[in-house]
Amino acid sequence: MKKLDLTKQEKEIVEHALDHWQASNLLDVDKVEELKQSIEEKGFEWKTLARYAFWVALVSLIFSVLSLFADDAMVRFVEKFYETPNIVFCLFFAGVAVGFYVLGFRNKEKYPEKTFSNETLMLAGSFATAACIGFLGQVLDRTTSHYTLLFLLSIAIYAVLSVKLHSKLIWVFTLVALGIWFATETAYHSNWGFKFWGMNYPLRFTLFGILLTTFAVWGQKRIHVLQPFQSTSYVVGLLYTMIALWCLSIFGNYSSFDAWTQVRQYHILYWGILAIALSLGLALYGMRTKDNVSRDIGFVFFILNLYTRFVEYLWDNINRTIFFLLLAVSFWFVGRWAEKVWSKGQSSER
Structure with missing residues (x-):
């Protein structure tokens, strides 16, 4: 019988599941041993190597094209095509x-x-x-x-x-x-x-991302030919929304860079609060519904928004030693919290 090749992490997950089903009397000991014998650990991640190799190939191709225009001989050759x-x-x-x-x-x-x-x-x-x-x-x-x-x-x-x-x-x-x-x-x-209907680019793209995400969740699944791309649209829509909202929390809804530099950051604190609340809500929603995409994107932007506010309001107002000490302590608490969440998830699986 051909064995199933799995990574070390995947093999541990499958074996953990088999042990759980055995302890729950869903599978007998002999069947569990038989199933464990049908899987083996991969020796090398060739799929990962292939992915990175193709990415490097594409980047190298782009640099190759750029290098053409940096070479004098090539520049003279290309000039012949100007007309x-x-x-x-x-x-x-x-x-x-x-x-x-x-x-x-x-x-x-x-x-x-x-x-x-x-x-x-x-x-x-x-x-x-x-x-x-x-x-x-x-x-x-x-x-x-x-x-x-x-x-x-x-x-x-x-x-x-x-x-x-x-x-x-x-x-x-x-x-x-x-x-x-x-x-x-x-x-x-x-x-x-810079403004359209009173909205600058970050505010416009925040609404654009929300509309795209809404379409991905409720509209795209009703269009048969677009159903295979629903998850892709969902991820891109969330990224549009969260990146634009993060930019909005920094720059506000101002029409020019000069206008933004004339105000203090606390004047646009409400955009920061909205960004933090939305990212936290997205993370909690993902944790509750087992939606890993929402959880991960929400958690990343929740941390990003928190530390953006941290830098905005404390960088010029406190001693640098205290600033970095607070930064270290805050990251320690974030690590502790993440560790507790992970441990809770592990214990709930047992």
Whole structure:
């Protein structure tokens, strides 16, 4: 019988579960031993190595492209293309994108287990699509600053590709493009000012994130073709919301940097309280409903908001020695609290 390969941590969890079922008389001793013999510990995390290798490959590719423009010989070579029409570059990147998508789709059909190599091809195709749309903007929209229609086009392209290719990575590009479209559309209708309907960018994106999260929870599951991407939309929506709200707690709803520098931080304390309350509520909700995503994001931003307020109100008002001593003590209490929560979870499983 072929054995199931598990990491050391996964093997310990499975064995702990089997022992629990044996103690609860759900499985007899012989069956438990038989099941334990069917699992073995992995010798090396090749999947993790593959993930990091592909990430390094993508980063290296980006640096390679940047290095081209730092090389004098390459700069002189590229200068020869300055007079090349933008439509040529647009068509070139369109062809590159199609090539990567075709390769990615074929690999996914032929080698579905090669997750990282397939997603890398999709990612490269997504970058090429963005370049194609950028040059298309130069071709079609030379005299105006209204680029939002191009972002809508990119959203449509990414959405269709993510559904057709069943790629969550491309769906992330769809949601990022949606955020860029929202930013540019609201900026365009406010004559490229910092405020739209009395809201600056952090406040706008806080509401945008809430709407996206709401759609992911209640709307997306009703659309059959988008159901596989519900969890992705949920995570991205929460990140939009919490990052924007954290920025709002620092900068407030001011229309310029100069206006913000003229006020004291306690004048916008209510945004900080809201950020802390929302992140704490999200963490508690996640703990109660066993939603690890909500719990982790809520806990991270709860700590981030607490320490942001700590630095804002104490950095210029107390001695540095006392500041760092309070910081150390507070982190010790956070560690103790986390340890108690973890211990409580372990004891409840026994």
